[in-house]
Amino acid sequence: MRDDWPVRPARRDEAALLPAVETASGAVFRTIPDLAWLADGDVMPVAAHLAAIEAGTCWVVAVGDGIAGFLSARVAIEDGAGIDAGLAVLHVWEMSVTPAHQGRGMGRALLEHAAACAEAQAMAAVTLTTFRDVAWNAPFYARAGFATLPDAALTPRLRGVLAAEAAHGLPAARRCAMRRAVAAVF
Template sequence: MHGDWQIRPARPDEAALLPAVEEASGTLFRTIPDLAWIADDGVMPAEAHLAAIAAGTCWVAVEGEAVAGFLSARMAGEDGNGADAGRAVLHVWEMSVAPAHQGRGLGRALLEHAAAYAAAQAMAAVTLTTFRDVAWNAPFYARTGFAILPDVALTPRLRDVLAAEVAHGLPAARRCAMRRPVSLVS
C-alpha cells in the first residue's frame, strides 16, 4: 500500500477499463504540436490486456476500487549476448496513469513492481520503447534505472518493435529502446 493507493495484479474484469485510462493519459500529447495526433490515435485493446492478465504480467494501481493506472507487459525471449544470453526479459507494452493521479509516484511504483516480478522470474531485464525527448518518456524512465540502448546494442526483437512503431507513423529519430537490468532474487 502506498498512501491511498496500491499496486496489484489486474483482474480480467478490469481489462475493459484500461484502454480508457490510456486514452485519458494520452491527452498530454496534445501539448506537443507535432505529436498531438497521438492523443487521438488508437490505444492498446482490452484483448491485449487480457492476454497480459492471463500471463500474470499486467498490474494496476488502484485507489479504493478505481483504477488509477496500469502497466501491461509480456515476457519475451532475449537474443542478446554476454551474461544475459538466452535469458528472458519483461517487455513493457504500455504504462499509463490517469491524469488526476499523475505526479504521485504511481508510474514509478508500477515500474518497480514489474522489475521485482522480472527479477523473481529470473529474467535479465525490463525493456520498453519510448520517445527520447518527451519529459514523461525517456527522461522519466532514465530516473527509474532504464538506459537508452545504442543502435548497436538493439536486439532483433527491439529493432522489430521500433520498425513497427515507425511503420505506424511514429518518428524514427525520436524513438528509442530502453533497458533496465534486474538483479536475481535469491
C-alpha cells in the same frame, strides 16, 4: 509525492477499463504540436490486456472504485547476440496513469513492481520503447533506472518493435529502446 501506492495484479474484469485509462493519459500529447495526433490514436486493445492478465504481467493501482494506473507487459526471450541473448526479459508494452493521478509516484510504483516481479522470475531485465525527448518518457524512465540502448546494442526483437512503431507512424528518430537490469545473470 507518494511512493507506496498498492500495486496488484489486474483482474480479468478490469481489462475493459484499461483502454480508457490509456486514452485519458495520452491526452497530454496534445501539448506537443507534432505529436498531438497521438492523443486521438489507437490504444492497446482489451484482448492484449487480457493476454497480459492471463500471463500475470499486467498490474494496476486502484484508487477508490477506479483504476488510476496500469502497466501491461509481456515476457520475451531475447534473440540474436547482445547482453540478454537467449535470456528472458519483461517488455513493457504500455504504462498509463490518469491525469488526475500523474506526478504522485504511481508510474514509479508500477515500474518498481514490474522490475521486482521480473527479478523474482530470474529475468535479466525490463525493456521498453519510448520517446527520447518527451519529459514523461525517456527522462522519466532514466530516473527509474533505465538506460537508453545505443543502436549497436539493440537486439533483433527490439529492432523489430521500433520498426513496427515507425511503420505505424511514430517518428523513428525520436524513439529509443531502454533497458533496466534486474538480476545478475551468469
